[in-house]
Each structure stands twice: as C-alpha cells, then as structure tokens.
Amino acid sequence: MSSELLRMTGIVKQFPGVRALDGVDLDVRSGEVHCLLGQNGAGKSTLIRVLSGAHQPDQGTIVVDGNEASFGSPADAMKLGIATIYQELDLVQDLTVAENVFLGHEPARFGFTNRTEIVGRTRELLRGLGHGEIPPGRRVGALPAAGQQVVSMARALSRDARLIIMDEPSAVLDSEEVANLFRVIRGLTERGVAVVYISHRLEEIREIGDRVTVLKDGATVATGLPAKETPTTELIRLMTGRSIEYVFPPRRAIPPDAEVVLKVEGLSRPREFENIGFEVRAGEVLGLAGLVGSGRSEILETLYGARRAATGEVYVDGRRLRPGQVAAAVRAGIGLAPEERKSQALLLDESVYRNITVSSLARFATTGFLNRRAERDAAEELTTALDVRPAGVDRPVRNLSGGNQQKVVLARWLLRDCRVLLLDEPTRGVDVGARAEIYALVRRLAESGVAVVLVSSEVEEVLGLADRVVVLREGRAVFSGPADEIDEHRVLDLVMEGSVV
Amino acid sequence: MTSEGVARPEPAVVGGSNYFQKAMNSGGARSLGLVIALILLCVVGMITAGDRFASTANVLTILRLAAVIGVVSIGMTFVITGGGIDLSVGAMLALASVWATTLATQQMARDYHWILMVSTALLVGAACGLINGLLIAYGRVVPFIATLAMLAGARGLAEIIAGRMTQTVKVPGFVDFFGGSFLGLPTIVWMFALVAVAGWVLLNRTTFGRRTFAVGGNAEAARLAGIKVQRHTVALYVLAGLCCGIAAVMLMARTTTGSSTHGTLYELDAIAAVVIGGTLLSGGRGTIFGTVLGVMIFTTLSNVFTLNNLSISAQSVAKGVIIVIAVLLQQRFATRATSS
Amino acid sequence: MTSEGVARPEPAVVGGSNYFQKAMNSGGARSLGLVIALILLCVVGMITAGDRFASTANVLTILRLAAVIGVVSIGMTFVITGGGIDLSVGAMLALASVWATTLATQQMARDYHWILMVSTALLVGAACGLINGLLIAYGRVVPFIATLAMLAGARGLAEIIAGRMTQTVKVPGFVDFFGGSFLGLPTIVWMFALVAVAGWVLLNRTTFGRRTFAVGGNAEAARLAGIKVQRHTVALYVLAGLCCGIAAVMLMARTTTGSSTHGTLYELDAIAAVVIGGTLLSGGRGTIFGTVLGVMIFTTLSNVFTLNNLSISAQSVAKGVIIVIAVLLQQRFATRATSS
Amino acid sequence: TSNTPEAEPSAPGATNQAQAGANDQPGKKVKIGFSAPAADHGWMGAITAAAKKEAGKHSDVELVVAEGTNDVNLQISQVETFINDKVDAIVLLPFDGAALTAVATKAMEAGITVVNVDREFNSPFAARSTVLGDNYGMGRSAGTFVCKQLDGKKDAVVAEIAGIDSLPLTQDRSKGFKEALADCGLKVNNRVAAEFTVESGEKAAANLLQAAPKIDAIWNHDDDQGVGVMAAIKNSGRKEFFVVGGAGSANVMREIKAGNGLIKATVIYPSTQGADGIRLARLIVQKKALGDLVEVEVPRTIQLYAPVVTSENVDQYLPTAFES
C-alpha cells in the first residue's frame, strides 16, 4: 500500500491560448485509490492524458518505479502498466464489444485474431464487472452509454495494469452501477493495483478514495489529503476558492391555477416505453427517475419530436405538436439538452458563440443576414453568467472541458426563452460549483414560468430539484406524485421491484 | 467561479501582435499558405515568361478560364461544407447547356428574349440538383452514389437530346451579352466575381450559411437544435445545380455551343479546388476564399505551363508535385495559425 | 445493475427464425439487397438475351471483365474502410503496366523468367502506394489531394516512359500463363478469387483487419488503444498500390500490352463498386463481399446492355436509374436488418 | 510498338520526296502555337508527335505546344494565350470544332494565321486553311470494303466497334459505314463503343463477341483500341470473321502484310494531319505557295483521303503509318 508507484512533478501543458497545466505534482502509491478533484477545466483530463501518453507535456518529469519515463505514445504508457478509461468514450462504434476490449493487443497467431479467446476472455471480464449479460459479439454502437462505460472498464482491466486511470467513470452510471464499480475498484486495490479516480461527486470520493489531490487552474493546490477525513467544505474551498452551500434551492409553491404548459398523453414506442402521460405546469419541475435503460431519454426525445411516437399526443400551451418534427417542437418553445452532448448537441469545431446561437438564429437575423456582433454579445452575456471557462466566445467548443461544454448547451436554450425545457442529465460531468449554479438556474427558470422536465441518474438530484416525480421502470410509469411524498429508498425499491402504486 | 478564476488574463501569444494573431485565426488567413503558393506560382510565371505572363491580356485569359470552373466550385463548396459531395456537376452543366441550346429553346429565345435560354439552363441545373437533393435527403442514398447516378443519367440524357452533335448558339443577343465586356472586364469574369461574393456572403453572413456549417459538422446535433436538416440538404444540392446552370450559360457564351461533352471531369477539378482551398471533405468547415484561390492556382498553373512550352507528360508530373507542395505549404501555415 | 440494465437483449425478430435473424445481422447479409439486385439483373439478362446471356462463355466473359477492376476495388475497400480514399489507382495501374513492359524489363524477363515482369509491376504499384501513404500519414496531406497528385504524377510518368505508345508484351511465358486457364477457369479469374478471399480473411480475421476498422472508425480511439495509426495508414495505401500492381499484371495478360492509358477512370469505377457494396465512404465499415457484389453488378450491367445492343446514351441513363434502384433496395434491406 | 527500336526511322512524314522542294529553304522566323485534345490514345499522341517532329525539321519554325486537353474551356484559353503571345500562326485540332470557332475567329481577326486540323470549325472565317480528315469517308470506305468481301451474303452479320461515342467524329464514321452497307443490302447488326484505349477496346469486344454468336465482319474504328479488340478475339478463340481496322497504325499494317491474322484491311485516318498543319501554317506565314499546285496561295481546304489498306497496297502506306 505504501510503495510509491508514480510521481509527476512540475507538469506543464500549453495549448494555443490556454495553459491547461501549469506545474502539477501528483504521486500515486500502489494499492491506493487516488482521487483527483477540481472544477471543470481545472486540467484533470489533460493531466491524465499526459500520464497515459496521449499528450506530450511541455515541461515536467514523470517517474515510474523510480525511473524517469517519457511517454511518446499511448503504447509506451501501456507498456509500463498504465491503463486509462478516458472521459470521452474512446470506443470504436462499429467494432464488437470483444474487439474493442482487445483492440491494440489482440491475442493472435500469425496475425490471425484468436476470436474464441477474445470472446471468452471478454465474457470473463464482463462477468467480473457484474455484466455478464452484455454479449461480447454485440456492436458497441448499439449499447447505451452505461454499457459502453462498462466496456471501457473491461478494456482497461484486460491490460493487466498496475495503474488504472478512471476519468469520471460514474458520470453515465446510476447509483446501482456506481456501487458495482466500487466493488470492482476494491477488488483491484486489494491486488495492489493503484487507481486514479476522477469524479465531481464528493460523496463518491469519500466512499472510495484514500487520498485526494486538488487541482485548480492547472496547478496542484493540495495533495495527499486523506479522503475520508477532509471536510467537504474544505475540499470545495480548495477547488473553488470559496465556500458553496451544496444544497438544493428552496421550492416555491406552485399556484394551483398555474396553466398547464406541457401535456403528454398516452405516449408509446414499442419496446421503449408505454402509455406515458403527464402534465407540467408553468413554473413546475417534473423529474423522471429510473435506472439506466428505463427509457427516460427516449421519452424526452420522443416528445421533442426527435423520435416518432407510435401512439400518443404532445401539447404545448394547449396546441398539439406535429409528431416527429424537431423543428416544430422548437418553434412551439421546447428545448432539449440531450444526454450525449458531443454527438447530439455540439458542433465541436464551431466556436462557442455559434453553438449557443444556432437555435435562435432568426432572432439575430434581418432577412437572413446575421448580426454577428449581437450574436457575440448575447453569447458573451450568457457565458459570463454561467461562468464558462476559459472565457472567450470564439474558442472552438472542442477544446472546452466536459463540464464547460455542458454549460454551452444550456446557454443555447436559455438564449431561446423556451416555454418547456427538457434536461437529460444536465449535471453530468459538471463540477460542484457549477452544479449548484445549474440547480439555482433551473429553479430560477421555473419561477419565471418555464415548465422543466428533468432526467437524472442521481435520485437525490431528482428529488431535490423536482416538484413532482415520475418513476419509470422498463418504460412504464410506476409512480407519479409530488416529490415530498417519496424518498430515496422508496424510489430505489420502485425501480428495482416495480410494484405498481 | 471565483472572481479570480474568471479574471485570469488570457495568456498572451508569445511574441505575436494581437492583430497578427487575429488575422492568423480568421478564415481568410487559414489560406495564407495558398496565397503564398499562388504568389510563388506567379513569380515563376514572371521569371520564365516575363511580360507575356504579367500582361493584362494574359491575366484576363486566366480569369476567363477560371470563371466557369470557379462558379461550379463555389456550388461545390456549399455541398461539401454541408457534409455531401456532388459528382454530377459536369453532367448537369452539359445537360443544361444542351437543353438551353436546343432548336426549340433557341427559337423561343429568338422570338422573345435570350433570357429564356438563361432561364432554361438555370432551371435544368436546379432541377437536377433537386433530384440529387431529394434522393440524398429523403431517399437516404449516399451522396457519392446518388450524384454518380445523376452523372450517368444527365450525361446520357444530354447525349440523347443533342443526338451527340454539338449545338451552336444562334441567338445573337446572347453571345453579345455574355461574350462581351463591361468596364474592361469580360462579362463572365464579372459573373464569377458576383457568384463568389454572393457565395461568400451567403456562407459567412447569413443564417443559411450558418446552418450549412451546422449540418455538415454534426447533422444529428443540427437536427436536435431545430434545424430542418433534410430540407437544408436539398437546398444545398439545388444551389450546386443552379451554379452548374450559371456555369453552363458562361460556357455557352465562351464556346457559342451546347454539347454533351461540356464539363467532362469538372467534378474532379471542382472537388480538387475546393479541397485544396481548405474545405474539409468531411464537412463542417468551408471557405469560399480558399476555393477561389484553389481555382486560381490550378488555372494559373496550366497558363504558366502553356507559356513555357513544357512537354505534356512533364506537365502532368509537375502538376502532381506542385499540388503536393501547395498543400504542404498550406498545412504548415494552418497548423502554425492554430498552434501559435 | 440488474442484468437487463445495461444491455437489453437484442429484440427478437417478429416471426423470424433465429437463423434468419443471425443472417440478417451478419456482414454478408447487409448485402442482401445487392444480391437481390444482382439476381434481378440476371433475370433481366436471361429474359432479354436468353442463352446468349446464360451461356458458360458469357459468364466467363463477365468474370474476366470483373477480374481486373475487382482486384483494384478490393485494395480500395481497405483504403476506404481505413478512412481514406485513393484516386490514383488507375494511374498506378498504368504506370505499373508500362514499367513492366519496357524493353529493359522484358529483356530481363526473357533472359530469366517472366516472374521478373510480375515483380516489377507489383513493386511499382507498392512503391506508388508507399508514397501516397507517407504523404498522407506523415505529411498530413488530405488523402483526396495526395492521391490526386499521384494520379497526375504517375500517369505523366507512365506517358514519359512509354512515349505515349502502347507496349506489346513479347515474353511468351507470361501471356501463356496469365492468359491461360486452370480447371476451366481463366487464370485471371482465379487471381481475382484469390485476392478476394485473401482480402476477406485479412479484413475480417486478422488483427490487421480489425485495426483497419478501428483506424477508419475512430482514429483517435485507435491511437489511444496503442495502435500505430500512421504506420497502419501507410500499410493500407501500400496494399492498394499492390492490388493495382496485380491488376496491372492481369490487364497486361488480357490486352497483351502495357499502356499509359490503361485504367483510365478506374478510380471512379472502383469507388463506386466499393460504396455501392456497403462500405462507408467515411470509414470504419467495410465489406469485401459487398465490393465483389458491387463489381459484379456493374460488369453484368454493361454485359446485359451490350447483349441487347442498347445505345451508349441509353445505357448511361439506364445505369443511373439502376444504381439508384440498387441502392434503395439495399437501404431497404439494411434498415430492415437493423431495425427489425 | 515503341519497344521495337527499328521502327524509329519510319516516323510519320519522313520519306516524302515532294517535301524537298524550294519551300523548305529557311525563311522568315515563324512562331506557331499548337493545341490538340488530350493525347489519351495513340492516334492523338501521334498527331502531336508528328507535329513536333515536323517543326523540328525547320530551323525557322518555333513551336509552342499547349497541354492536351478535352476541356474546351481550357483549350479556348490556350488559344487566347497564343493570341496574347502574338504567335504568327496557330495550328488547332479542336476537341470540338464548333466550340472553338469563336476563339479561332478572334485569332484570325487579330491577324494570326489559323490552320484548322481534323475537326472542322463551323465558320469559314475561323481559319485560313483547313486540313480535314474524312470521317464520313472513312466509314464509307470501310463499309464498301466489307460489302465487297461479303459479296452476295445477304444475311451476313456485321458488327461495329466505335470509338468515343459522344464525339461527332464517331457519329460521322458510323453514318458513312451504315450508308455504305445499306448500298449492298447489309446493316450493322451489333454495335458497341469503346474509348480509343486498348483496355476499353478489349472490354467492348469481349462483350460484343458474347452478344453475337456468329459474326461475318467487324469494323473497328480505331487501331489503338484495336490492340485490345484483337486480344479479346484471341481470348475467345473465334475465327469465323474478318476484321477491318481504322486510323491505320503501323502495327496493324504489319499484320495485314503478314497476312495470317483476322485483320484484312484498315482504313487510314492520317495521323500526319498535325504535321501537315504545321507545314501549311509555315507556308502561309511566309507567303509561299503549295509545292505542286499552280495556285499562288495555299488552298482553303485540304481534305485527306481515307484509303483502304489491304495486303496488296500495304507497302505503299506502311512508311507513313503511326506507331502506337
């Protein structure tokens, strides 16, 4: 437990216009879970990309087992027993699960892949991860995000690594899955494997971590803190430089005569969800809870028109929406912050301001000609309000950290003044500070009369933020009622057992 | 979210003035390498051919040559920026030129006005583009295949209509107008300039252009942002077809003919000009300025070759080498622009 | 973590047997639409041309015609699956054929063995491919442009070497061997079959093949998995060049000549066959079986046309229409296969 | 073929006695621009090669050759470049005669002597002089020869392998062939088109041989693609017909001379037209007359003859045949 495996000192990484790492120190011992904390854009992912050989540092040294190492490519790091689960899923969509797991180190004879072996070993690895049900022969692209995360884990484990880096692995997992992940991590550390763990959920750090390193603005501000003992307020202060009340904003009672803004009736799609109906009034936040794969995202996408409903109607302000047409939904005042922001929301090579204004172009145009100054100003205002970092609306969104990308997506819909806002995992990958701000923002929006539908894998978040809650199990609503009539245990019971209320 | 975090000043570019940095990052400057390649080419032209290269007459010759393929390439820029490709541009041009010069059309044009011939060409081009667009957006046929089919179909149809004979333009007003000059510049060069400027404005200053980038960059994200992706895709191919119609009019003026062999292999020339100009073949990034430069490089190249009496095969080899050099130059400056 | 949570079982095909479902999801069956298109084409051939179509001699003719472009297309399948494109295949073929039939080479071949001619062709093809690959992987030139440059360069060089004349193969053993038959099938058809089978095995059963999918599907992910993406890319273009060398040998046997005009526009034919076969032009998905089907469809098409004495223009129009129909058919079956 | 070194001396236009007249004395310097379609097949390659060779023989001729192209837009700009360059004469083999008429007229108006080769402009003011091949006549000659060979066989099967079908010249050849056959009650039973290249000839012929189980005569428009055609015939093992070639390559003539192949004849389409164009341009600029004519001016139009070469007269034509 105590032998030092890795030491990074004075790591500097400069990107055009941004010094992402500005002298970071980190040391990892075998058998420990070393947590990396930091706000969005603090440089956590960049640091681990340096550690895994994906980026070359501009300055600094990496010492592994007492010997200085230099990683020219990911292959070099792997040779030293460092395996990485990247924040952005790094899988090849068109290859199968097994092929992805063994990509780059296929067991082969004379160049012929031993397919029985990779399938067999993949099955074993998946079973060890508690997911024996994922078929090794399935195309990875056909798996939901959580399933892909499991495959990424299997892949890291397939390498027999001594150090496994996990960059926000829990972001796409629900609480059940997280517990399972922790079981796996404990198994690893018992065998002496070191784990570098990144997450924005402090309670996870507390549960699994041994020591904590905090990054701020590309530099180490604290290292070697005991994970169990350091008070939360202290961690937050280190990360953000101030103290934040990590609580949900108070609800305001919704007047019983508030108009119904969004009405959903008998919405179904075969094999996804069945007979979903609810109403959301102006100023109300409706939370959808359920396990991964329970069809929450599909419901949002369907009422947004991105999927065509088999049966059922959607009304906004009493007017029926034309089914299966996103443009119609947007015109009616619906906005969606989708689950997979990279593939579903962002134009990665475009600048921040263009990503923000893309859904409100008409507002900035006279007879089709854009007023770019007005666009920029509006985007500037929003990014300042949401504290998107680094500032500057002309940066390509691709270079923003994950949490900041999420803020850009939210800004897009804030700009549009929606009647209905659909939020699918809005705080995924968002740091504590920003998370509190997003909570406040959602409440503020609701109070201004917007109807909000919120999907989150964190039950606590759904219960804390929503006025009313719908619990889903396998595409069916098993509970529907005010948030204060149900607690976390009850929700978990419902999603597991599905006893109809 | 601390005030400190927000206020952290942007790191200054080492040794670069702000103005320069801005220029390097702007769209036009991504083409700096190309500008340099073009200037080098002109220097070579001046050294080897002297006044024969640098004369007004020769510059006009280059511009006239560039005009037709230039207009086609600008349409192509839109399609490629929007994530597609159009192999049928040459065939659409041929069909438009043939249709606009049939006996019947010319008879009408003589009776009323040559504008009828122009309209015919534009309509035929736009109609072909519409078919391309519908097949691709709603029939979900891959652009490569859909436009390849259009290439075969349109050229075949042009041959059938023309009976594989060249049709001469016999409407006097038409050739007088489009073959003439205005303020010292040939009409077709004006047309090229107009189309280029209009294309630049459309791509960079309008909602349509912005949506084109979005659709080409990430069609799914564009759809979820509320853009009507299918309809937009159709519009892009119609635009490309329209450009081919315009190019057909220009080529009809230049050759005083309509023929099913017009525009052979223009698809390759146009794609090459667009890609060398810096537009991404995978969509989402496009530059009209770069395309114009690409067209100018190719046409200047063949002008310099002609002036220097190079053997034809050697020209071909030299062309290959020069393309690579131009791109490597551009690459050098592009990476420097982003990594500075 | 309920067992169903993360990966719901694949929904069963309504009313379909398991076997059928499996077949629909396998790579081969994604091509079901193409198989149907090909069968339809054969039926049309049989109805319109009867025995002249269904005779052994005619089938052999079709196979022989398919062989050369088939081998080129298989090389192209690798490049496209790996996320690239190769416009220079026809030019590489021409250069290889010319180089292998120069006086000097043939003299050597006569003195020692015709295998020297074959080696020359393969070496020239592979060397051109190597240049392509290096430019693309290490020079970071876009594949479209790099291979376009190679197209101009290689064809120009071929013209210079051949002096724009057709060079006759005068090594008797060579033509006897490659022009001959074995077990009733022409040698070049055997070669096509061998290359196709080897290509299938390489793409679907080896680490090289898996890595090709990875590089084409997500180059960054491949890099992070420790794959040497650049080196792999080079290998892909060398492979394509090698296939062109093989195709050059076949064409030399078939025409008993080497010529700088060999393989004109093969790039378009090959890309069309590959794409119609179901390989994604954006990389990451590729099927050798589909490519072979694509090649067979195009060659059978022109055979049926000729048997029916159709005019070239009508052929062209019909070809356009049939391509669209074939793709729409394939689409229908592909979506049914994934959404069932 | 080029890998027969001894073929070199018999290059186009090398042995014509008539050329050695006083006209060949060096005179005023003449700068000639030359532009032709892409040399993408042997005949076209031979055209350019012959033109260059001819120019090389005259110390007073400076030849500027533009990149061969099938894009009329580019070819027009080449002529424009020549005009800017103030050349004395332009020898122009247009990709499409009608399409180049306007720019040729412009050159003439600029005082430049334009000599039109092979594909005719559609205005008499576009060229000072025109050297024409005879595409229609070529088809007629071929048809007449086929008629003669198949004398009396009313149900004979005649096949035609055309060149690039979208070119007007192909249409003219086919028209001549069809009309000549009609005169003896025959028709073209099967027709395919190739692209003037060896490989396309092989492809077209392979399909054609399947389309027609029995053939009596084949006319192939172009001896270049003919190499491929003969390879396909050899592959098929068929022998029941005879073949008439076109254009008249040295290869084919040698084969006719040998007399043991299927090729019985070929119809000449002179590849020396380019060289003739150069000679005429030089004479016109230097204000000389054409050797054996009484006229003091070079004639407006010279149409070349499209003779049929058979084993009887092959020796006469072999020296000027083009190597491909």
Ligand SMILES: Nc1ncnc2c1ncn2[C@@H]1O[C@H](COP(=O)(O)OP(=O)(O)OP(=O)(O)O)[C@@H](O)[C@H]1O
């Ligand atoms: N390729 C790049 N080019 C330019 N800037 C980059 C690039 N990659 C990262 N950055 C910048 O580096 C900084 C650190 O980013 P990084 O992704 O490491 O943050 P993070 O701590 O992982 O944040 P998050 O919690 O949101 O994932 C950010 O300001 C980001 O914009």
Ligand SMILES: Nc1ncnc2c1ncn2[C@@H]1O[C@H](COP(=O)(O)OP(=O)(O)OP(=O)(O)O)[C@@H](O)[C@H]1O
């Ligand atoms: N592209 C796809 N192809 C096949 N099946 C898919 C695809 N996308 C999603 N699914 C299936 O749809 C189901 C729902 O997946 P999804 O993860 O979106 O559910 P969810 O309830 O929204 O969960 P979460 O909100 O945690 O993402 C899963 O069983 C998944 O297998």
Ligand SMILES: [Mg+2]
């Ligand atoms: Mg990160």
Ligand SMILES: [Mg+2]
């Ligand atoms: Mg979801």
